[in-house]
Amino acid sequence: MSGPNDNYDPKQVSALSEEAVDGFVADALAAIEAATDTGALKQARGAHMGDKSPLALANREIGALPPAARKEVGRRIGEARGRVAQAAAARQEELAAAELEASLVAERVDMTLPVELAPEGALHPVTAMIEKMTDVFVGLGYEVAEGPELETEWHNFDALNLPEDHPARGLQDTLWVEPMTDHKLLRTQTSPVQIRALLERGVPLYVISPGKVFRSDEYDATHLPVFHQLEGLVVDKGISMADLRGTLDHLAKALFGDVETRMRPHFFPFTEPSAEVDLQCFVCHGASVGNPDRPCRTCRSEGWIEWLGCGVVNPRVLQACGVDSDVYSGFAFGLGIERTIMNRNGAPDIRDFVEGDIRFSRSLLGGAR
Numbered sequence: 099m100s101g102p103n104d105n106y107d108p109k110q111v112s113a114l115s116e117e118a119v120d121g122f123v124a125d126a127l128a129a130i131e132a133a134t135d136t137g138a139l140k141q142a143r144g145a146h147m148g149d150k151s152p153l154a155l156a157n158r159e160i161g162a163l164p165p166a167a168r169k170e171v172g173r174r175i176g177e178a179r180g181r182v183a184q185a186a187a188a189r190q191e192e193l194a195a196a197e198l199e200a201s202l203v204a205e206r207v208d209m210t211l212p213v214e215l216a217p218e219g220a221l222h223p224v225t226a227m228i229e230k231m232t233d234v235f236v237g238l239g240y241e242v243a244e245g246p247e248l249e250t251e252w253h254n255f256d257a258l259n260l261p262e263d264h265p266a267r268g269l270q271d272t273l274w275v276e277p278m279t280d281h282k283l284l285r286t287q288t289s290p291v292q293i294r295a296l297l298e299r300g301v302p303l304y305v306i307s308p309g310k311v312f313r314s315d316e317y318d319a320t321h322l323p324v325f326h327q328l329e330g331l332v333v334d335k336g337i338s339m340a341d342l343r344g345t346l347d348h349l350a351k352a353l354f355g356d357v358e359t360r361m362r363p364h365f366f367p368f369t370e371p372s373a374e375v376d377l378q379c380f381v382c383h384g385a386s387v388g389n390p391d392r393p394c395r396t397c398r399s400e401g402w403i404e405w406l407g408c409g410v411v412n413p414r415v416l417q418a419c420g421v422d423s424d425v426y427s428g429f430a431f432g433l434g435i436e437r438t439i440m441n442r443n444g445a446p447d448i449r450d451f452v453e454g455d456i457r458f459s460r461s462l463l464g465g466a467r
Contacts, residue, residue: 114159114171119178122152126182130189139193143186153179220459223443224326224435224451228308231328234352235306238345240330243305245291247312251281253290257418258368273312273323284312287432289368292331296419301426302334308435319447326435331411333421333428339371339410342429346375346408354380354442360402369409369430376402377441396444403441406433 126146133139145151157175160168232242245253255267265271266286275282291307299305308328315321332341343361350359357380361373378384379397386394387401397403408431413423436451443462445451450458 114156114163114175116174119153119156119174122146122156123178123181126151126153127185130182130185133189133193136190136193136197139186139189147179147182147186153182220456222451222459223439223445223462226462227435227439228326228328230353231349232306232308234349235330238304238348240304240306243291243295243299243307244309245285245288245294245307247285247310248275248282249285249290251283253293254283254285254287257293257415258289259412259414259418260367264367269314271314273314286313287311288327288329289430289432292329292430293415293419295331296333296416296421301421303428304332304334306330317449319449322436322448322452324452325448327432328435329430329432331428331430333411333416333426335426337410337427337429339429342408342410342431345429346406346431350377350405353438359405361408364407364409366407366409368412368415370412372407372409374407375405375431377405379403396441405438405441406431408432 126142129142129146130139133142146153148154153175157179160172160175163171236242251267255264260266272286273284275284288307288309288311291309292305295305295307296303306328307330309326310324311327312324313321315323317323330345332345343359347359350357354377358378360376360378362376364372364374366372379386379394379401381396382392382394382399382401384401386392386397386399389399393399408429411428411430416423416426416428436448439445439451439462440448445458445462
């Protein structure tokens with residue numbers, strides 16, 4: 099049996115010499131120290147501590163040594179790899195601490211500054227318009243009256259002199275609430291608030307009644323099944339159509355600026371005489387009428403824009419509320435809030451009022467001043 103091989107060629111294992119190992123360690127320590135962030139340190143670790151690093155390859159050569167030399171060389175390689183690993187761990191802590199400090203400085207929040215806890219909203223154009231018109235009438239001495247949206251047939255129709263066969267009472271116009279025998283409905287106008295105000299407050303009476311109303315209408319660009327009205331009622335001694343005209347002219351100027359109005363004869367069961375009020379087109383001021391060279395989209399070249407209905411309170415309405423029509427007279431008017439805003443601000447589609455897009459509200463707030 100042959101003895102152990104104690105002879106080996108030093109050139110074949112030159113990577114295991116003390117000078118070579120010290121050089122590997124020096125290169126590794128230099129690369130680790132040169133790393134400026136954890137990403138660069140990761141690359142240095144791969145190059146000097148990975149499976150293909152010089153120290154790893156040198157460690158594989160130990161098996162080629164005779165048994166007598168393996169122990170010394172193995173100790174040398176192990177110590178070298180330990181120094182590199184220790185240096186890499188220390189540098190990792192330094193770089194991680196520095197990056198954390200830099201991150202804290204960059205992301206620091208001044209807790210004393212005011213913050214926006216929620217996105218800024220906007221007042222709905224309908225609310226803004228109701229407030230504007232309410233301010234106008236309160237300035238004239240009017241009161242604001244409110245009433246239920248679930249109304250009785252008597253307050254909504256009978257007291258307002260609408261006959262039992264009037265088309266407005268039909269299912270195609272009115273949203274009735276079951277059972278039908280209770281004679282309850284979703285109010286089709288805010289006029290029943292005027293009836294309640296007469297019954298509860300008596301005369302003289304100066305009130306406006308803004309609120310939500312309900313109709314069995316299609317949902318399209320010009321109609322909504324739920325919309326808003328503002329109605330006004332004045333009952334006092336000596337009230338005439340002239341008082342009504344002056345009041346509406348004042349409202350028109352407050353909302354539209356220097357604009358002219360006109361009255362056209364009309365019919366409403368609860369007023370007599372009755373009228374429709376038109377606004378002179380505030381875009382073309384009538385210049386587009388009969389002039390194909392200057393068409394106006396706002397008034398469709400008619401020169402006037404339909405606005406509201408009004409009239410002198412029918413004596414039968416006063417009598418239904420226990421008011422002596424021989425002593426007292428009055429006037430009433432009603433207008434749609436959404437349509438007023440559309441006329442005033444040029445909103446093309448009434449459905450925009452219920453879509454909930456804050457951009458629409460903000461675009462109209464400048465006009466609902």
